[in-house]
Amino acid sequence: MDEIAVRFSHVSMAFPGVLANDDVTLDIKKGEVFALVGENGAGKSTLMNVLYGINTPTDGKVYISGREVTDFNPKTAISMGVGMVHQHFMLVPSFTVAQNIVLSREPRRGRVFFDNAAAERMTRQLVEEYGLEVDPSVPVEELSVGLQQRVEILKTLFRGAETLILDEPTAVLTPQETDELFAVIRRVVRERNMTVIIITHKLYEVLAISDRVGVMRKGQLVGVRNTADVDEQTLASMMVGRPVLYDQLEKTGTPGEEMIRVEDLTVRDNRGLVAVDGLNLGVRAGEVLGIAAIEGNGQSELIEAITGMRRPESGRITICGRDATGLSPGDIRALGLAHVPEDRLATGVSRDATVTENLLTGKQRQKQFNRFGFHQRTSTIERYARELYEKFDIRGAGTDVTAGDLSGGNMQKVVIAREFSFDCPVLIIAQPTRGVDVGAIEFIHSQIIDRRNHGCAILLCSADLDEVFRLSDRIITLYEGRITGEFSGGFSKDEIGLCMTGSRREKEAVS
Amino acid sequence: MRKRINWGYLGSLAISVLLAFAIGAVILLAAGFNPLEAYAAMINGAFSNARHIGDFLEYAMVLCLTGLACVLGSRVGIFNVGGEGQLLLGAVVGCQVGVWLAGQSSWIVIPAAALAAMAVGGLYALIPGWLKVKVKVNEVITTIMLNTIAASLCQYLAKGPWKNPNKNMVAATAQLDPRYWFKTLIPGSGLSTAIIAAVVITLLTWYVMQKTSTGYEMKLTGQNPRFAFFSGIKTDKIVIVCMVLSGAMCGLVGMFRVYGVEHLYRSSISNQYYFEGLTVAMIAQYNPVTVIFLSFFFAVLKIGAQGMELSAGVPNQIYLIIQTVIIFFMAAESGIFSSIRAGAQRKKARADIRRKESESHV
CATH class of the missing domain: 3.40.50.300 (P-loop containing nucleotide triphosphate hydrolases)
Structure with missing residues (x-):
């Protein structure tokens, strides 16, 4: 033995x-x-x-x-x-x-x-x-x-x-x-x-x-x-894993105009290495483009560059037909983009702020929430937060507790509720259900498809391949910052898996 | 949104204060004083006569404004340790403006001096603010070092170019014309009409921080700058603006000290007052409302301790001991509580697993 x-x-x-x-x-x-x-x-x-x-x-x-x-x-x-x-x-x-x-x-x-x-x-x-x-x-x-x-x-x-x-x-x-x-x-x-x-x-x-x-x-x-x-x-x-049996999601409508356009984009990571390498992609209204990639292959940097969290090295990003290259997140949001970030604790919420404050973030300058442009309308804000809280089925001790007191899944619902309620034509979603329990996953998925059916252009990135398969109309695979495959219609898990590990590209290079 | 009273904080504060007084009592006993008599003399020292009350209100004003200046920075995640320098510069420049404009109406001189003091304090705070945002230089180090530079610069001005014409005044600027002095509200004390301006500034600061969209953006920036930036807030701008305002407020306090109390600039214009305000802000955990209340508390302690020294012969350093012990316990508090909480969380996680397992066996 x-x-x-x-x-x-x-x-x-x-x-x-x-x-x-x-x-x-x-x-x-x-x-x-x-x-x-x-x-x-x-x-x-x-x-x-x-x-x-x-x-x-x-x-x-x-x-x-x-x-x-x-x-x-x-x-x-x-x-x-x-x-x-x-x-x-x-x-x-x-x-x-x-x-x-x-x-x-x-x-x-x-x-x-x-x-x-x-x-x-x-x-x-x-x-x-x-x-x-x-x-x-x-x-x-x-x-x-x-x-x-x-x-x-x-x-x-x-x-x-x-x-x-x-x-x-x-x-x-x-x-x-x-x-x-x-x-x-x-x-x-x-x-x-x-x-x-x-x-x-x-x-x-x-x-x-x-x-x-x-x-x-x-x-x-x-x-x-x-x-x-x-x-x-x-x-x-x-x-x-074997395909999980979910209810079929009803996808309606046909893709419209191109809302996200990325051309020859090169982005460096924190160590200064090229993470996104001359990448091109486009997402049309009413379409979900899924990114399938193993962590560390440039998907995080790609999303950060599109949303303004990271300055691209070179290339061009267009959101809703307007140049968004190198703008700040605030300016890019003003073009009509909302963003569910991959790391909700570091980027998606302020744990020390209340649920209400977290739900308000980004809308604090809207007219309905303040008087004379500066005085906060507390009761309107509270009512609005309670509405979102109900609508997105957030479960916790109410809207007055700090976001840090919520469970991971409910914190994610706060992020989703806030970003989806901007009613933006472009949505960038990263890891929408990481650490979220099954019931909440189902809910978040239906919300994403609901936005899609309303004509939103959605770029989705997830480490959970089942999720990418389920929600996407098209899928691209990324390996070392380059697109190694593009798929639409019936997805073959095996083939996509191979593209994700880069082995497909080597074969292509040989043939 | 709704403000909830943080009972946990108030409880810890009360316990810390009681412990501090208890430890102070032990030290007093060891030194051969009767602690009850000493503490009675302390209360007496702050309230026994109008002059003391005036002094204590003036000191509370200084603590409150400097404390709020510190909060203004800390709210957005920048720790202004350089308020002392900004205060001194505000004092010397504010004073000199009054000297230069001698003969003009006080309606011109006082606003001009206030603006100049705020501008110089704000600009001096802009240096560390800008360095922090643009080049990521640690503001604690830069502000501390800038304090020393400011103190030396003010000393140079008071001894050199702006020296008092009187040969016997060694390190002081020229005295202001009495018509520019703030009216003294309680004769013999330091309390002047500056307190009215201070109340307005305090209320305004509180209002902006707690009630406006800007205050809300400030708070988010301080809590999680990445999240604030992500949500579209111009965090760099907010940090710089708040740092400049913090410096301007310190400069103004310096000007108040000159026009309200000293009527000329000398280094004793501030005896590390900004650091006392910073201490109050720390104990208040950077909550503006708490800063206002604690300013009064510590002003009573300080002025009372001076009275106690005169009447009961107890060294007023007992004030420092009590203040330090409160800080010590308030700092220890968060550590003690977080370890209790982490333990509870572990317990809960274990219980959850057990429950899950027992359910799956059914």
Whole structure:
């Protein structure tokens, strides 16, 4: 029988309003590469954060090398031989490689002074032992991202890790760096009998590197397979799930004029990398254009550029026939655009303001809500908020409580109620039902289709593929900031899934 | 929309004040004073005679205006720590305008001095405001450093170009013509007609913040700037304008101190008054109404403590101890409460899962 490195037994993890892990039971064998895949919000990172002791599970038990974890914190996890490399590196940029690696276990001279020479010696030894080439005396900020990741891996090895968790390690790497990383993974597994758990949503990487693969969906582990027995299509359908049976939505009317026009748009992300790469698209009145893409492929930056939250690098955006390139969100809204943002907590609401104030936002300058252009008509505002509250079926302790007191789903209804009631010809909707319960999803979907049937041009982006399929008239797939496919009519989930992972484009390039 | 009284806040404030007085009492006992007598002397010191009442009202006015100036910035998410410098500059420029315009009608001189004081305070606040919005420079650092520059600049002006012609006055500007002085309302005290202007400004500030669309936009900008920007509010403009108004208000307080009390500029025009107002604003958690009430409370404490020193011989530093302990407990309060709340949330989440499981077994 194989030795078990990590065992999750009925692990559940609840955050306010969301069940991020739902009764997960999983064994990971010693000396294997285990891939954990799933859509965004499926609970992969949450599960790994439980293992690394960042999250204390609400229920269930975790065993590392057969010993039960009783105290969930990273220190304990490290002492039990678990190391984790986060998506965002936790390195001190101005420190050298050696200094970063020995951090928290620094060699000392005379108990007080940091012994840099010893640190570099130890690092060199580690580098030679594992064959991970990197110069110990160089400051980390001068290294490429791939090498920084290598330093992170060395750091965990230095701390005696036997099980290594890599959270989306390839998201920031070039293809060449990815190949190097995989070589490193193979080496530590083969030569050191280490266990590697890799979180990813790039399916071809799963096939390339892992021995077994676990698929998560909506907090549950829906299956574990030997990698040799699966292909990308099987994994994609496991990730997305069987088509959920919803009531059929009635779509009426024919598309009208083009309301959103994006030409040769290039946008950079926060790191300054090109996120949207010369993109073109158009959305017509009475049409829903769905964007299907795995997170980090430019859809967020595209939406931010269209709505004015981010300045585009180049290109042209037209809303309702007027140039909207580089305008502020306020000016773009004035052209007739409303926007449901992907991150409702950071962008969609003010948690400290009341529900009423959140519902009013954006309309505070309208004549009906103030006298003489400045004095707020409190009773009118309150009545208006109560109407929206009823109409959009928001459930909470009334309109006077702060928005932060609402559950995630009801907070989302506040955002939807506010943005949809602008009655705008253009709607940009991102992640309309993330973290929202099933009943509310149904309601939000019918509201979106209702706007569509009233002639609204809608650009929809969601990590939930079922949602995109259900609501869209047309679908485009984005991969690394470019459109890799366009579909209308009967959508083929498998084909769209392949376009999303970029494998279709490679094939096209070959043919 | 409807204003709800925040009982949790009032409760914590009351407990903090009581604890502060209790700790103050322990210290008084240790120092050999009778705390009851000392506190009685403190109350007495603020209210025993008209002069003290006048002084306490004047000080309450200063606390209230500087506190509101701080709130004006904090509301929109910019922390003006530079009010002291803006106040001093307002005082010295406001005073000098009165000196330059000597001979003119007071109907010209006083508005001109007030406008000049506000302009110089506002412009001085524009520097950190603009740097924060355009270049993302931390305003706390810039405002603190600008305080030192302003204080030195005012000192230079008072010792150099605008020096008092009297050789015995070393670091003071020329005195204003008495016809420009604000009328003293209670003889012998610092209370002048400036308080009427202060009441108007206070009411106006409260009105704009609490009742208008602009105040609403300010609040959203401070609570969640990304959300405010997303919803179409010109957040950069609001932040800069509020910072300038905050500086203008501080400048005006400086001018009030000159025309109402000192009648010339010298550095003792303000004894870190802005920081006292800032403290009040912090304890009030940047709520304008609470600032107004707390200004009176702390003015009683401060003026009372001075009276107590004279009548009972207790050092007035006891005022600082009490004030500091209140801040300490008010700051600790949010930490204590949030950890209690987080614990309750965890408990609830666990219970939810258990319930779900037991339901699914049925």
